[in-house]
Amino acid sequence: MIETRYDFKQIEPKIYKKWLPHLKIKKQKSKQNAESDKSLSAPKGLSFGIVFLMAPPNITGSLHLGHSLENTLIDILVRYYRMKGQTPVWLPGIDHAGIATQNVVEKELRKQGISRFDLGREKFIEKCWEWKEKYGNIILDQFKKLGITPDWSRVKFTMDKKYVESVEKAFIEYYDKGFIYRDLRPINFCPRCKTGLSDLELEWKPEKGKLYFIKYPVKNQGFIVVATTRPETILGDTAVAVNPKDVRYKNFIRKTAILPVVEKEIPIIADIRIEPNFGTGAVKITPAHSIVDYEISKRHSLKLANVIDENGKMINANEFNGLNYLDCREKILEELNAKNLIEKIEDYVHEIPHCDRCKTAIQVIPSLEWFVKMGELAKIAKNAIQSKQTLIIPNKYKKPYFDWLKNIRDWCISRKLWWGQSLPVWFCQNQTGRENLEIRNSKFEKKLNANFVVSLTKPKKCPLCKNCEMVRTDEVFDTWFSSALWSFATLYTPQEKKWYPAFMVSSARDILHLWIMRMIFSGLFFKDKAPYKVAFIHPTIQTKEGKRMSKSLGTGIDPLDLIEKYGADALRFGLIWQMSDKQDLRFDEMHIITGKKFATKVWNATRFCSMQNLEIKNQTPKIETEFRFSVKMTNKNSKLKTLSVADKKIIKEFNATLKFVEKNILVYAFAQALQTLYSFFWNDLCDNYLESCKGETKNNPKILKDIIENSLKMLNVFMPFFTEELWSSLDKKQLLLFEKWPVAL
RNA sequence: GGGCGUUUAGCUCAGUGGCAGAGCGCUAUCUUCACACGAUAUAGGUCGUUGGUUCAAUUCCAACAACGCCCACCA
Numbered sequence: 001m002i003e004t005r006y007d008f009k010q011i012e013p014k015i016y017k018k019w020l021p022h023l024k025i026k027k028q029k030s031k032q033n034a035e036s037d038k039s040l041s042a043p044k045g046l047s048f049g050i051v052f053l054m055a056p057p058n059i060t061g062s063l064h065l066g067h068s069l070e071n072t073l074i075d076i077l078v079r080y081y082r083m084k085g086q087t088p089v090w091l092p093g094i095d096h097a098g099i100a101t102q103n104v105v106e107k108e109l110r111k112q113g114i115s116r117f118d119l120g121r122e123k124f125i126e127k128c129w130e131w132k133e134k135y136g137n138i139i140l141d142q143f144k145k146l147g148i149t150p151d152w153s154r155v156k157f158t159m160d161k162k163y164v165e166s167v168e169k170a171f172i173e174y175y176d177k178g179f180i181y182r183d184l185r186p187i188n189f190c191p192r193c194k195t196g197l198s199d200l201e202l203e204w205k206p207e208k209g210k211l212y213f214i215k216y217p218v219k220n221q222g223f224i225v226v227a228t229t230r231p232e233t234i235l236g237d238t239a240v241a242v243n244p245k246d247v248r249y250k251n252f253i254r255k256t257a258i259l260p261v262v263e264k265e266i267p268i269i270a271d272i273r274i275e276p277n278f279g280t281g282a283v284k285i286t287p288a289h290s291i292v293d294y295e296i297s298k299r300h301s302l303k304l305a306n307v308i309d310e311n312g313k314m315i316n317a318n319e320f321n322g323l324n325y326l327d328c329r330e331k332i333l334e335e336l337n338a339k340n341l342i343e344k345i346e347d348y349v350h351e352i353p354h355c356d357r358c359k360t361a362i363q364v365i366p367s368l369e370w371f372v373k374m375g376e377l378a379k380i381a382k383n384a385i386q387s388k389q390t391l392i393i394p395n396k397y398k399k400p401y402f403d404w405l406k407n408i409r410d411w412c413i414s415r416k417l418w419w420g421q422s423l424p425v426w427f428c429q430n431q432t433g434r435e436n437l438e439i440r441n442s443k444f445e446k447k448l449n450a451n452f453v454v455s456l457t458k459p460k461k462c463p464l465c466k467n468c469e470m471v472r473t474d475e476v477f478d479t480w481f482s483s484a485l486w487s488f489a490t491l492y493t494p495q496e497k498k499w500y501p502a503f504m505v506s507s508a509r510d511i512l513h514l515w516i517m518r519m520i521f522s523g524l525f526f527k528d529k530a531p532y533k534v535a536f537i538h539p540t541i542q543t544k545e546g547k548r549m550s551k552s553l554g555t556g557i558d559p560l561d562l563i564e565k566y567g568a569d570a571l572r573f574g575l576i577w578q579m580s581d582k583q584d585l586r587f588d589e590m591h592i593i594t595g596k597k598f599a600t601k602v603w604n605a606t607r608f609c610s611m612q613n614l615e616i617k618n619q620t621p622k623i624e625t626e627f628r629f630s631v632k633m634t635n636k637n638s639k640l641k642t643l644s645v646a647d648k649k650i651i652k653e654f655n656a657t658l659k660f661v662e663k664n665i666l667v668y669a670f671a672q673a674l675q676t677l678y679s680f681f682w683n684d685l686c687d688n689y690l691e692s693c694k695g696e697t698k699n700n701p702k703i704l705k706d707i708i709e710n711s712l713k714m715l716n717v718f719m720p721f722f723t724e725e726l727w728s729s730l731d732k733k734q735l736l737l738f739e740k741w742p743v744a745l
Numbered sequence: 746g747g748g749c750g751u752u753u754a755g756c757u758c759a760g761u762g763g764c765a766g767a768g769c770g771c772u773a774u775c776u777u778c779a780c781a782c783g784a785u786a787u788a789g790g791u792c793g794u795u796g797g798u799u800c801a802a803u804u805c806c807a808a809c810a811a812c813g814c815c816c817a818c819c820a
Binding site: 002004199204211226227228229230233241274275277278279282283284285286290291292293350351353396397399400403404407509510512513540542544546547548577578580582583584585586587588590591593594596597598599600601603604605606607608609610611612671672675678679686687690691694 | 747748749750751756757758759767768769770778779780782783784812813814815816817818819820
């Protein structure tokens with residue numbers, strides 16, 4: 001007997017407990033798993049095993065709606081394939097998220113008035129582990145509330161011992177194959193986090209400033225005027241550059257300018273990177289404090305003059321030493337003014353990079369860091385998509401993927417953070433390898449690479465000086481270096497190792513480059529196979545007003561609140577209902593209400609059906625037996641007489657719906673599938689057919705039962721909880737989770 | 746600066762070379778024995794702007810505009 005009301009708050013947790021023991025993939029059924037069912041149309045030209053990778057959420061806090069959408073859509077596929085008799089394997093996990101987690105833990109400490117430096121490195125890392133234990137579990141619980149069905153016995157964490165080992169091995173393999181080098185070069189440095197950042201971890205914001213036009217004296221030729229926003233970096237200038245085609249400066253090229261204040265001779269060079277139409281068309285080159293200048297300086301073999309340190313203080317700057325760079329700017333301007341070397345000052349708004357995580361303005365300073373050469377890897381990444389080893393869906397994301405690879409820089413993979421996986425690099429204590437690094441010459445690289453060894457374990461004897469106890473570097477990996485290996489580093493056991501490559505991964509588009517692309521070339525580099533066949537990019541969830549959803553802006557919506565209010569089924573319905581292949585999704589709560597109402601509708605229709613059947617049973621038990629054959633009756637030559645016009649109509653409509661839903665699930669058009677199912681159930685089934693069953697019933701009652709039960713099976717992949725509950729109310733022995741996907745009637 | 750996307754009912758969005766659709770909201774009626782989280786009926790749109798192709802354009806093409814996102818970073 002079916003209850004009159006469905007109480008999701010009570011029932012959802014109860015149902016999840018029923019599923020839980022069955023989510024563990026015990027044994028891979030040898031041939032049955034991959035490619036067994038030919039009717040499953042894989043994307044053209046692909047054969048596949050049904051392995052899904054969860055994009056491991058950061059342990060920084062709780063989940064957001066993007067996670068809910070992403071994992072709901074994978075769950076739909078997983079449930080679908082499971083009902084199709086496959087053994088889908090969905091591998092869950094969480095990410096240690098180096099800089100992000102370090103920052104939230106620091107924030108927590110700041111509330112108590114302490115910094116990580118007060119605590120010390122070791123204690124701080126302990127705090128991070130405590131954080132991980134707490135929030136890692138919270139996140140997993142949140143997923144369970146959403147009703148998703150990964151194999152929870154295989155949760156991986158990017159700082160698991162085995163995982164870290166894979167990361168170290170990958171570094172060593174890259175290093176041995178010549179893909180990794182160490183270099184002193186300007187990097188984006190966050191003065192607050194005290195670490196370097198990659199280009200992808202910056203946030204650009206406009207800021208009001210001044211553009212100073214400064215006269216640099218040229219030997220025997222008067223002046224050349226350069227425009228700059230940062231006069232203090234004059235101290236680090238090693239050249240003035242103009243565009244080779246710029247006729248105004250034709251006679252200045254290869255001449256010598258006198259650097260003001262410093263009174264040093266610097267060359268005037270020609271480089272195509274200089275834009276003639278901006279400023280004066282002449283640019284001061286400060287290789288140590290500008291990434292673009294550094295690139296120019298490399299082409300012209302210029303020296304690196306480091307004049308600002310990690311704290312924004314002046315160094316190697318004589319009388320200016322120790323000054324904050326802004327104070328230094330004032331002094332320099334005073335001096336230039338005294339010498340009448342300032343032509344003019346204009347107001348100027350320009351984009352300043354900030355730390356993506358803590359929003360502090362970035363300083364560009366030279367630092368010794370580790371880099372991965374991207375040339376070859378970019379080719380691998382490009383080829384994987386071009387050769388269709390991996391499909392990016394929707395197709396439109398291929399273009400940004402390729403564009404990014406065109407002008408790719410080498411990847412800085414070291415971070416000077418505390419929370420993370422440290423590099424397997426051991427330093428000799430008797431050779432610093434750091435002398436005279438400002439001078440770029442043939443000995444430069446030798447010296448740079450003369451004082452360390454790359455090794456998984458500590459060398460017993462220092463191979464360099466034969467004498468010291470080597471010390472492991474305290475540098476850690478960029479989190480993305482580690483998560484780039486996610487597709488195979490999570491496979492610990494021999495059985496798990498067979499699950500490479502996976503079938504599918506899904507993410508929002510903001511990590512297409514950070515994660516998706518890097519995972520693709522990493523997989524191909526280390527395992528010779530692309531890590532998955534399908535990278536599905538789902539829309540980014542915005543507020544209803546089209547604003548970014550973010551906790552700090554107060555525009556975020558907690559999925560748990562919605563589950564509390566409407567239930568997980570309704571949340572899943574609402575998210576999928578709104579999902580299109582557009583790049584954004586403006587989230588509106590009303591669609592969740594629609595989901596909630598729909599669940600009630602289905603609940604009541606099923607209840608009506610079961611009451612009808614009960615009546616039949618009680619009154620005329622013989623009819624029921626007769627109707628058992630009804631499914632077959634629809635075949636051409638069978639007793640069509642027992643079917644009414646309405647019966648035939650609803651069967652036809654059901655079959656069309658089934659076909660459409662299945663087709664759309666397989667092309668990731670989940671919203672279309674769900675909307676079709678919705679209107680079939682509500683309009684065709686409830687409004688028309690079911691109404692026609694009332695009164696003097698000429699319809700075949702078995703048809704109603706069949707259609708409702710088969711609809712529940714289809715609905716189950718979208719809204720698993722209440723459909724499962726209904727199923728058990730219908731006295732079914734087996735969980736709906738394991739029922740077979742319906743076939744046409 | 747380069748690229749991408751969006752623009753259809755009050756709101757969030759489907760959709761189509763030939764009477765414009767859904768959900769929510771609104772209005773009216775109905776507590777009829779599955780469901781008021783319901784039923785029935787109604788109102789609401791020159792389908793961003795301007796041109797072009799076509800017998801016919803909301804749909805195809807071009808330009809423009811607004812909004813959003815990504816990439817670059819010009820000192």
